Amino acid sequence: MYGKKVKLRALFILLIFLSVVLTSFLIFKSLEENVVYFKSPTEVKNLAELENKKIRVGGMVKKNSIKTNDLEISFIITDFQNELIVSFKGSVPNLFEEGKGVVAEGFLEDRNYLKATKILAKHDENYMPPEVEEALKENN
Amino acid sequence: MANQVGNYSLFIALIASIFLIFQSYRLTRNSSKNLDSKIFSVLSVQSLMVLISFISLVFAFIVSDFSNKTVYNNSHTTKPLFYKISGTWGNHEGSLLLWLLVLTFFLFIFLINSKNLPKKYRLLTLTFQEVIIFGFLLFILFTSNPFINLFPIPKEGTGLNPILQDPALALHPPILYIGYVGTSIIFSASLAALVCGNVNKVWASHIKKWIIISWIFLTIGIMLGSIWAYYELGWGGFWFWDPVENVSLMPWFCLTALLHTIVVLEKRNTFKSWTIILSITTFSLSMSGTFLVRSGILNSIHTFANDPSRGVFILCFLFFLIFLAIIIFFIYQKNISNSSIRTYLISKETAMLVNNWFMMFFLSVVLIGTVYPILLEVINGSKISIGPPFYQKLILPFLIPFLLFMAIGPNLKWVKDHINKIKLEQPIFLFISILISYLFTTSYGVSYLFSVPMFGLGFFLFFLTIRDFFSGKSTLSQKIAHFGFSLFILSILFNGVLAKEYSSNMKVGDERKFMNKIIKFENLKITQELNYQSLTGEFNISDDRGNLNLKPEIRIYNQPKTLTSEADIISTIYSDNFLVFNVLKDDGYYNVRYQHKPLMIWIWLSVILIFVGGILGYFKKK
Numbered sequence: 001m002y003g004k005k006v007k008l009r010a011l012f013i014l015l016i017f018l019s020v021v022l023t024s025f026l027i028f029k030s031l032e033e034n035v036v037y038f039k040s041p042t043e044v045k046n047l048a049e050l051e052n053k054k055i056r057v058g059g060m061v062k063k064n065s066i067k068t069n070d071l072e073i074s075f076i077i078t079d080f081q082n083e084l085i086v087s088f089k090g091s092v093p094n095l096f097e098e099g100k101g102v103v104a105e106g107f108l109e110d111r112n113y114l115k116a117t118k119i120l121a122k123h124d125e126n127y128m129p130p131e132v133e134e135a136l137k138e139n140n
Numbered sequence: 141m142a143n144q145v146g147n148y149s150l151f152i153a154l155i156a157s158i159f160l161i162f163q164s165y166r167l168t169r170n171s172s173k174n175l176d177s178k179i180f181s182v183l184s185v186q187s188l189m190v191l192i193s194f195i196s197l198v199f200a201f202i203v204s205d206f207s208n209k210t211v212y213n214n215s216h217t218t219k220p221l222f223y224k225i226s227g228t229w230g231n232h233e234g235s236l237l238l239w240l241l242v243l244t245f246f247l248f249i250f251l252i253n254s255k256n257l258p259k260k261y262r263l264l265t266l267t268f269q270e271v272i273i274f275g276f277l278l279f280i281l282f283t284s285n286p287f288i289n290l291f292p293i294p295k296e297g298t299g300l301n302p303i304l305q306d307p308a309l310a311l312h313p314p315i316l317y318i319g320y321v322g323t324s325i326i327f328s329a330s331l332a333a334l335v336c337g338n339v340n341k342v343w344a345s346h347i348k349k350w351i352i353i354s355w356i357f358l359t360i361g362i363m364l365g366s367i368w369a370y371y372e373l374g375w376g377g378f379w380f381w382d383p384v385e386n387v388s389l390m391p392w393f394c395l396t397a398l399l400h401t402i403v404v405l406e407k408r409n410t411f412k413s414w415t416i417i418l419s420i421t422t423f424s425l426s427m428s429g430t431f432l433v434r435s436g437i438l439n440s441i442h443t444f445a446n447d448p449s450r451g452v453f454i455l456c457f458l459f460f461l462i463f464l465a466i467i468i469f470f471i472y473q474k475n476i477s478n479s480s481i482r483t484y485l486i487s488k489e490t491a492m493l494v495n496n497w498f499m500m501f502f503l504s505v506v507l508i509g510t511v512y513p514i515l516l517e518v519i520n521g522s523k524i525s526i527g528p529p530f531y532q533k534l535i536l537p538f539l540i541p542f543l544l545f546m547a548i549g550p551n552l553k554w555v556k557d558h559i560n561k562i563k564l565e566q567p568i569f570l571f572i573s574i575l576i577s578y579l580f581t582t583s584y585g586v587s588y589l590f591s592v593p594m595f596g597l598g599f600f601l602f603f604l605t606i607r608d609f610f611s612g613k614s615t616l617s618q619k620i621a622h623f624g625f626s627l628f629i630l631s632i633l634f635n636g637v638l639a640k641e642y643s644s645n646m647k648v649g650d651e652r653k654f655m656n657k658i659i660k661f662e663n664l665k666i667t668q669e670l671n672y673q674s675l676t677g678e679f680n681i682s683d684d685r686g687n688l689n690l691k692p693e694i695r696i697y698n699q700p701k702t703l704t705s706e707a708d709i710i711s712t713i714y715s716d717n718f719l720v721f722n723v724l725k726d727d728g729y730y731n732v733r734y735q736h737k738p739l740m741i742w743i744w745l746s747v748i749l750i751f752v753g754g755i756l757g758y759f760k761k762k
Contacts, residue, residue, distance in 0.1 A: 023501055
């Protein structure tokens with residue numbers, strides 16, 4: 001009924017369509033599994049339930065809160081409303097300092113304690129997480 | 141002084157750009173054979189003006205003229221001369237001026253190099269390119285002017301972010317920008333060719349040069365950024381799937397796809413619409429790269445504090461250009477007539493399409509991974525990030541068929557080939573490769589998913605590309621680039637599987653055991669340099685094979701007051717030993733991280749091979 005050219009073209013379009021469907025299915029399925037949520041210490045406090053999923057907590061490193069021993073580093077992340085204790089085994093980035101912004105990635109043990117697997121700090125010495133900036137403004 | 145000169149030159153360039161847009165468009169209706177000499181002289185004036193304004197900014201940086209706000213914010217008198225100069229483009233305003241400089245310079249070269257092409261096509265390219273230049277001029281003058289005066293004049297500047305004071309990073313932006321800006325010529329030229337109806341073999345071999353040039357610079361630019369991240373950020377990896385990195389990778393995928401389709405267009409006069417679509421997409425991705433990095437929208441570790449109004453401008457401008465391109469595409473699409481010669485399923489054309497399919501797949505993965513967090517934040521306010529596992533899970537399994545096609549594809553013939561012609565040696569090579577990878581993975585106890593076929597096909601591509609040097613049908617540049625890629629994949633795989641890492645908090649004199657090695661923190665030296673204080677740690681790592689002395693450094697810069705750590709890396713052709721340390725607080729503890737990274741140097745060497753392939757492709761005679 002249809003010429004060979006039309007059939008080929010239809011096949012081609014069908015192939016493209018199928019690959020688009022397949023690709024988006026794979027991508028979105030993988031997205032669901034690998035998303036890491038970013039929370040402030042206050043949001044962590046207000047969590048309804050604790051999931052055993054990786055999470056990122058951002059805020060400022062509280063002054064005089066860094067404690068070190070041979071194996072571990074522990075410090076307190078604060079958004080000047082609530083605080084969260086973080087313990088960490090591993091290496092920290094250059095700009096990890098007391099009084100500076102920090103993001104800790106890891107698993108929550110409870111609402112006050114995070115076991116971090118990675119510590120990130122921003123490149124910019126003036127950087128402050130937006131939530132912290134807002135919290136600071138509210139407090140002033 | 142320099143401020144005024146720079147500022148007014150930009151205004152003159154803006155006027156020149158308005159004139160050029162109208163004049164060049166008007167002349168396309170005119171039937172005379174030669175380009176109007178007026179156009180050339182105005183264009184020269186424009187390029188000269190942009191050059192003058194760039195030089196005056198460089199000058200202001202060299203003499204530390206703090207009446208200039210950009211210089212005040214990004215420079216300091218104690219900075220070494222080299223970083224004073226590179227500081228010119230180490231900031232937002234200066235880097236855009238550099239964009240503009242390359243933009244006008246490239247347009248000039250384009251017009252000189254296209255003398256044997258139709259006049260209408262050259263004029264239209266000029267029009268589109270001038271629209272882009274006009275947009276950038278507006279953007280620079282009204283949202284990020286590098287020539288703002290400060291009064292009273294400050295005595296001292298605030299300094300350049302010390303982690304940017306690095307040779308690789310001084311060169312990284314200009315080179316990456318040359319790649320980005322090159323895609324703008326491809327964009328303008330494709331639209332012009334579409335309007336004129338000369339999307340054909342002649343046009344393809346002309347625009348191919350521009351594609352190769354952009355691709356080479358983009359590749360080098362990405363590599364420099366990656367090398368910098370490796371030794372300066374102290375994370376010890378070369379790619380982190382960070383949004384800012386992804387943004388430079390996306391146009392690269394697109395450009396690589398274009399690099400392959402343009403060959404089909406040149407040789408077989410087909411895939412015309414697809415080539416145009418790819419050209420438009422590549423440029424849009426380059427522009428959105430600039431937009432995403434500069435607007436501060438990206439939730440990235442790399443982002444520097446930014447001004448959102450700039451983002452809005454680039455976004456509007458970007459949408460305008462994309463919209464314009466789409467309209468032109470639909471109006472003039474009828475100008476395209478693909479040659480009606482039949483192509484069979486098993487042919488080089490199909491192989492190229494397969495390459496394009498994979499490039500588009502990788503592109504979609506990276507695009508969605510980068511953009512999804514932004515969208516989600518806009519939609520429901522939740523902040524998320526997407527880590528390396530997402531990209532690895534989606535990209536690694538698809539590398540297996542990709543490598544297979546990459547090994548077989550280049551030796552297929554145009555139009556029609558036969559499966560039964562495949563020689564016996566290919567299955568033999570495949571069998572040997574899988575066997576090697578099986579033996580390797582079992583003896584090293586590697587138990588990752590797909591590791592046997594991954595390594596196996598990596599080796600397969602490696603062997604076949606080596607064989608092709610002796611008997612292959614394709615060009616030398618293709619062989620070198622594909623061989624480089626096989627080396628690249630293999631080094632990444634080995635590096636990823638065999639890398640070892642240890643971190644600990646140590647005081648001077650401490651000793652730690654790691655695997656069969658002993659890491660000793662022997663001494664700490666403090667010295668005063670010109671613009672920083674340096675703490676040098678002396679570490680000794682010993683095992684039964686010998687001793688290594690590593691001297692990583694912590695630098696405390698005075699302006700602005702910042703800490704950076706400089707890793708010490710001992711590279712050999714077998715492996716890198718990487719050691720970096722960090723101050724925690726004043727209690728004597730230092731945070732130490734040691735990494736053993738096999739075949740690290742081969743990752744860089746293979747990328748160099750890949751773009752050497754590109755350079756050969758550029759100089760290849762017809």
